[in-house]
Amino acid sequence: MAAVSPRAIGCPVCGAPTAVAFRVRGHDIRRCAGCTHRFSAVETGTGADHVRRVYGDHYFTGGGAGYPDYLADGGLLRERGRGYARLIAGATTPGRVLDIGAAAGFVLQGLCDEGWRGAGIEPNATMAAHARERLGLDVRTGTLEQATGSPGEDLPAPVGGFDLVTMIQVVAHFHDLREALARAQALTAPGGHWLIETWDSASLSARLLGRHWHEYNPPSVLHQFSRASLVSLAAQFGMAPVQSGRPARRISGAHAKSLLRHQLGTGALGRLASAALAVVPDRVSLPYPADDLFWILLRKDSRAGR
Ligand SMILES: [Zn+2]
Known part of the structure; x- marks a missing residue:
């Protein structure tokens, strides 16, 4: 039986064809062949x-x-x-x-x-x-x-x-x-x-x-x-x-810690970071450092x- 080809999903920015670049937590991240855009498609309807x-x-x-x-x-x-x-x-x-x-x-x-x-x-x-x-x-x-x-x-x-x-x-x-x-x-x-x-x-x-x-x-x-x-x-x-x-x-200490924990997960690195971050007060306001x-x-x- 022939494999069913996945429905073509066009880029919402330029309309060019897209392909799955990689998956994150069970969701496809698609890469556009025509521009720099990346996205995850939500099924129509x-x-x-x-x-x-x-x-x-x-x-x-x-x-x-x-x-x-x-x-x-x-x-x-x-x-x-x-x-x-x-x-x-x-x-x-x-x-x-x-x-x-x-x-x-x-x-x-x-x-x-x-x-x-x-x-x-x-x-x-x-x-x-x-x-x-x-x-x-x-x-x-x-x-x-x-x-x-x-x-x-x-x-x-x-x-x-x-x-x-x-x-x-x-x-x-x-x-x-x-x-x-x-x-x-x-x-x-x-x-x-x-x-x-x-x-x-x-x-x-x-x-x-x-x-x-x-x-x-x-x-x-x-x-x-x-x-x-x-x-x-x-x-x-x-x-x-x-x-x-x-x-x-600026973001609060509580929000910064929560995002980092989400990103690093529950593995060894995540647990280590969680322990280190425990010293950052929730109410402190931190400048967002990245570009x-x-x-x-x-x-x-x-x-x-x-
Ligand atoms: Zn595009």
Whole structure:
């Protein structure tokens, strides 16, 4: 009997054929033959299931690939939102912002501190409720891929679109990348901006670590971008780069320890590292040291349609 050839899976960035590069914890990491993009495919039609499974409350409190205690990092995240608002102040003046993957609302709150008026969308209902009830922010429960964008429903879309759409630590998680970005594009006002923070698979540290790089981390992380692949993808949605850089990110001791333990596993090295890390206090804030994280501000062509 002839072997059934696996269904061809095209690259979501450039459409070229892809092949499995290696596997991580039972999931394929695919390599594109035409560009630098790497990704894990979520089976068509199972996106809602995927989101429910991956972004339950455990993602925000269970450690592992997620967060040991997301709400405890509120101060750091709010400062990150303020920092980004100051960073882009030369390129755009505060207006209406939509924060995709807003979680408990802290980054959005930081943007609002600096003059932006905000709304958000977040798949985890507990986090979105925190943003609404504790911070008084308009954060709707849902995913960008499935949002209808109807006024008063899952997205408070303003007439004319948002002046800024922020995707901080979000694009690597989209289960339907092209659908999500098409919706983000439709929600962005002509001349409006996207601010994206994500990981760089072409960075020196990612290349040195190879398949052991922490962002080969399915099923929560599904895409490994380089700056070049992200810029090329965004261009297909009428978005051109304006500025980019490496964020001065700080993370809590608790989060750093939890990520390292997840990465190193329960083997001898993991146990050794766990013992060594026990001296790092949970509440200390540490600068993120590596070169594999970047941010980029993109502008929508004012002639691009909505
Ligand atoms: Zn490609």
